[in-house]
């Protein structure tokens with residue numbers, strides 16, 4: 087029974103605006119009719135009174151109706167006015183706009199997420215282009231750098247070396263029991279900002295809020311995790327407010343054992359269909375972890391695979407502007423880590439499928455530059471394994487500009503994590519070799535971008551097809567306005583994850599990444615091309631995500647990787663019906 091002091095009551099009928107799966111056996115688990123397992127319509131415990139207002143999952147602030155205020159002991163706890171969610175959204179966006187400093191906007195958004203989850207997501211969805219740079223790159227990068235001083239409440243799980251041997255217990259401390267996606271980092275390579283240790287938590291939190299806002303995966307299914315094995319960041323080690331373990335990183339067996347315990351415990355606790363997204367691990371671990379767990383767990387590395395899928399889509403759609411087939415182009419990467427080699431591999435796979443040519447042959451048109459210069463066969467012995475397929479016959483070349491002049495790429499892709507490395511000389515070399523050079527400056531956040539949009543358009547005299555990892559405003563050159571694209575894995579991972587979840591897929595296959603990429607490219611219309619865009623705007627992202635989810639799920643069924651039966655007849659309708667929407671529920 088309900089009590090006035092805020093303890094729990096049974097709510098016999100909570101109407102939800104969204105139902106999925108026709109009321110039985112929904113994609114989120116067994117026998118549930120609503121998209122949010124924490125509130126089935128028939129028999130749910132939620133807080134009442136003061137505690138209800140303090141519960142971000144249920145709180146509606148001034149949107150509680152008169153009847154709800156009576157029924158749930160809220161009288162007097164709220165001022166008398168009742169306002170709707172739409173008005174609250176308008177008020178909140180005005181409040182956010184009053185902050186001049188992006189980090190203040192970030193803190194205000196995190197505060198809202200902690201106070202009223204549905205309002206947070208409604209606001210983020212309704213103002214996605216404006217707020218994405220706040221909850222995501224670039225501001226999330228700054229938030230991670232200052233995480234120790236802005237830390238208020240844990241927004242996910244911290245699993246440190248102290249928890250070794252007890253990780254299952256730690257997972258069970260998390261209040262949500264039906265977790266379907268974990269985004270996990272060890273903080274060693276946060277965006278292009280390097281080792282931020284435990285302060286990397288901002289990244290899984292940000293990524294998962296996009297899973298919900300952009301991909302419609304319900305918030306209670308999402309679990310952000312930071313694995314803390316120490317940090318090699320001397321500055322953080324000396325900081326009083328650093329929130330992580332204050333010693334250098336554990337490596338080797340100690341590291342592997344902790345990760346392995348985590349992977350085993352996560353699968354044991356949440357089941358075979360749990361999606362684990364690796365995010366912002368350093369190169370060596372990123373490749374090893376993907377290799378080690380891809381055949382036993384549903385794992386996805388966003389930096390290797392998500393980035394690859396989004397970039398391939400952008401290049402495929404850029405062909406509409408520059409002409410030629412994918413196989414006719416020559417690619418030069420600056421940066422041969424996760425993103426660089428991940429994108430290179432997926433492009434090679436796609437060309438190989440399209441042209442029916444062996445991968446070895448296709449790779450010859452794809453070149454990579456790392457910190458030591460062009461990757462060439464004479465360096466093969468000393469190369470890390472993920473670089474070896476790209477070591478082609480060529481004399482050594484040290485500088486990027488020389489590589490551009492000698493290789494003559496049609497597409498230049500920056501994945502270096504180092505800002506300002508596409509110098510005027512480099513960009514001009516691209517422009518002198520190509521009528522419409524494709525230039526992608528993918529490193530994040532904005533400070534690490536290989537060049538700015540303005541530089542790309544100015545130095546190519548408005549001829550560049552440009553996209554970047556972090557957003558840039560539009561640029562005017564010679565009386566014409568250019569709109570740079572944002573080539574960020576945020577286009578892919580939310581819809582990709584939804585596709586896996588809704589189909590009960592148990593393993594990630596490269597063909598699923600190609601399907602996601604194709605789905606994204608198919609969302610770019612003539613209207614976008616006419617504006618020089620190679621990606622659709624983020625304002626359409628939920629529709630884009632539904633399309634990605636549908637194609638990914640269809641491919642998963644085709645490959646025999648999907649376990650949810652029966653297979654939905656109309657995959658797109660099904661994807662849309664699965665998506666969480668943050669409209670307030672009515673509490674009777």
Ligand SMILES: O=C([O-])CC(=O)C(=O)O
Nearest residue numbers: 223277366389530574575
């Ligand atoms: O988070 C982003 O904006 C894209 C990404 O995965 C990275 O840069 O590591």
Ligand SMILES: [Mg+2]
Nearest residue numbers: 365366388389
């Ligand atoms: Mg990342």
